[in-house]
Amino acid sequence: NAGVTQTPKFQVLKTGQSMTLQCAQDMNHNSMYWYRQDPGMGLRLIYYSASEGTTDKGEVPNGYNVSRLNKREFSLRLESAAPSQTSVYFCASSERADYGYTFGSGTRLTVV
Amino acid sequence: ILNVEQSPQSLHVQEGDSTNFTCSFPSSNFYALHWYRWETAKSPEALFVMTLNGDEKKKGRISATLNTKEGYSYLYIKGSQPEDSATYLCALRRGSTLGRLYFGRGTQLTVWP
Numbered sequence: 001n002a003g004v005t006q007t008p009k010f011q012v013l014k015t016g017q018s019m020t021l022q023c024a025q026d027m028n029h030n031s032m033y034w035y036r037q038d039p040g041m042g043l044r045l046i047y048y049s050a051s052e053g054t055t056d057k058g059e060v061p062n063g064y065n066v067s068r069l070n071k072r073e074f075s076l077r078l079e080s081a082a083p084s085q086t087s088v089y090f091c092a093s094s095e096r097a098d099y100g101y102t103f104g105s106g107t108r109l110t111v112v
Numbered sequence: 113i114l115n116v117e118q119s120p121q122s123l124h125v126q127e128g129d130s131t132n133f134t135c136s137f138p139s140s141n142f143y144a145l146h147w148y149r150w151e152t153a154k155s156p157e158a159l160f161v162m163t164l165n166g167d168e169k170k171k172g173r174i175s176a177t178l179n180t181k182e183g184y185s186y187l188y189i190k191g192s193q194p195e196d197s198a199t200y201l202c203a204l205r206r207g208s209t210l211g212r213l214y215f216g217r218g219t220q221l222t223v224w225p
Contacts, residue, residue: 011193033212035215037208040217041114041217042116042215042216042217042218043156043201043215044215045212045213045214048212058212090155090156098143098161098163099146099158099161100146100148100158100159100160100161101146101148101156101158101213102158102159103155103156105154105155105157106155
């Protein structure tokens with residue numbers, strides 16, 4: 001199915017562990033995004049990539065790194081997980097600025 | 113910090129009622145206003161993208177209007193059905209930000225049969 005694929009869907013980490021969330025889209029979209037969603041908060045942008053080869057910080061980048069591996073893939077890495085990073089993470093992509101985003105199904109991450 | 117405000121935070125209506133909710137945003141440097149529908153345990157799905165002052169969009173029983181000069185958008189649902197129950201998000205794109213969106217916290221709609 002065409003769309004945005006995120007892996008894993010669920011993950012439990014211990015404080016200090018590292019992990020990479022994977023995101024891939026098969027719609028040939030230029031722009032890709034990582035958001036986190038916390039109770040009572042709107043979706044907050046962590047990092048985005050306007051085009052292949054570029055990445056920029058969003059509102060809440062601390063504790064995260066990203067890689068735009070190619071046009072299809074945009075990964076999010078937690079180098080040393082903290083309980084404050086417990087959240088649901090969404091990857092999204094868009095073809096152009098006046099088109100809507102296509103979201104992945106989300107990754108529910110718990111850091112204990 | 114850019115504030116995109118949505119009201120009300122939650123709304124409960126009976127099947128068949130019509131309803132509307134509001135998204136308010138800073139009007140400066142406006143580029144586009146997005147609306148998304150987010151059902152529980154799913155991911156957000158795009159409803160509308162509006163770019164022009166006075167824009168009106170419609171999809172079935174759902175419609176939206178946009179006023180960029182005063183910085184607000186309304187989403188209307190006519191004859192609500194239980195399957196309309198979801199969180200409705202609005203998001204602002206400004207002209208200088210290469211496609212990134214600023215999301216509101218959403219309006220959670222529950223339609224009772």
